[in-house]
Amino acid sequence: MFVLTASFLFATPQRATAEELLKARLAQNLGPISGLTIVANAKGIFARQGLDISVSNFTSGKQCLDTVLGGGADIATTAEAPVTAAAMAQQPIAFVAGMEYSDLKTMTAASAGIKTKADLRGKRIAFTAGTGSEVYTSVLLKAAGLTSKDVTLVNLRPQEMLPAMAAGSIDAFDTWEPHVANAKKALGEGAIPLETKGLYSETFNIVVTQSYLAANPAIVSKFLASLIEAEGWLKAHPDDAIDVIATATGMKRDELASIWPDYVYRVRLDDRILTTLKTHAAWRLETGNHPPGASMPDFSRVLVTAPLKTLDPARVTLEARP
Structure with a gap:
């Protein structure tokens, strides 16, 4: 049970002057x-x-x-x-x-040949530490029957993932939109999303x-x-x-x-x-x-x-x- 410790006053909003905002x-x-x-x-x-x-x-x-x-x-x-x-x-x-x-997603490099979750074994996977991306990555590996020891995890900020994949330094990345859509747009057939719908919201x-x-x-x-x-x-x-x-x-x-x-x-x-x-x-x-x-x-x-x-x-x- 939640205890309400403060009083909140609400009124119908009216147009306020800049000084009143x-x-x-x-x-x-x-x-x-x-x-x-x-x-x-x-x-x-x-x-x-x-x-x-x-x-x-x-x-x-x-x-x-x-x-x-x-x-x-x-x-x-x-x-x-x-x-x-x-x-x-x-x-x-x-x-x-x-x-x-919304669901987090995995984008893979076409050259990595990742068709299923199990294909992540031995691959270099980017994630963002301290965010939902890290948890999603853990859940994804578990769903694939893998552990962190079976892959190489690379901690990157979301905006660093596309350049890293384009440079060939990672095989896949786990993150949120619009970074996945941006990668598909930039890399075209060189980027293939992995099916993980519903795995982690x-x-x-x-x-x-x-x-x-x-x-x-x-x-x-x-x-x-x-x-x-x-x-x-x-x-x-x-x-x-x-x-x-x-x-x-x-x-x-x-x-x-x-x-x-x-x-x-x-x-x-x-x-x-x-x-x-x-x-x-x-x-x-x-x-x-x-x-x-x-x-x-x-x-x-x-x-x-x-x-x-x-x-x-x-x-x-x-x-x-x-």
């Missing part, structure tokens, strides 16, 4: 996984909700959360991997909403620090209200949403349109999020990828339901005990 700094992973924050910013929804949001863009959710924890931003878009790492390190984070989930979420939430409940409330409004607009205008997100991320419109069904946008706190967090934390404990002395986090101290539940109770459907 509440300021906040967003650390955003600039990709379609951040589609709702991209839309909220591009369509003026943040301002309509009374916010002045300055955006700093990064290439991973880990960088976003690290920036927030370091004081360089107030709000992070991030996946479950950085969340579990922070929770196990006893960082005072507040997970206030999920906003998207990464969530993308909104996280702040506990102290920021306590000091700025109105900002967090307005931010989540903005995402809910952006979700409604995105679903009502999918073609326009593709235009907006493609422009913001530098993707070709047709390339984003081809993978658009991969992205499931919904502002929520549900059992899928909790299960993903627990699965990820269990993986950390099994592999030793955690701070010394860490144990399974008490996610009732991490997942904070009050802001979203006050806005729309139907979006909070946690039934399992955190």
Whole structure:
């Protein structure tokens, strides 16, 4: 059971003057996984909700959360991997909403001859440490009947994977879109996606620090209200949403349109999020990828339901005990 420790006041949003807007700094992973924050910013929804949001863009959710924890931003878009790492390190984070989930993918070099998961044996596989890419890689190897000792793992940032494959220094890489689509576009027949659909879905979420939430409940409330409004607009205008997100991320419109069904946008706190967090934390404990002395986090101290539940109770459907 969650204890609501703060009061949140909400009013019908009205047009605010520049002087009245509440300021906040967003650390955003600039990709379609951040589609709702991209839309909220591009369509003026943040301002309509009374916010002045300055955006700093990064290439991973880990960088976003690290920036927030370091004081360089107030709000992070991030996946479950950085969340579990922070929770196990006893960082005072507040997970206030999920906003998207989508499958991670594997792209292979045609020259590597990888036709099935088992063909990954002996290959050089790129991943991004500290992100969902690392967990996905572990799950992929397990599904292939392999361990990390059966392959050569190469830690790269997502934007480094395509150049590495083009140079022939890796045989495959595990990451999120749009990096997989970008590789296919750049390498053509030289890049072949490996079938892994449904193997691992990464969530993308909104996280702040506990102290920021306590000091700025109105900002967090307005931010989540903005995402809910952006979700409604995105679903009502999918073609326009593709235009907006493609422009913001530098993707070709047709390339984003081809993978658009991969992205499931919904502002929520549900059992899928909790299960993903627990699965990820269990993986950390099994592999030793955690701070010394860490144990399974008490996610009732991490997942904070009050802001979203006050806005729309139907979006909070946690039934399992955190």
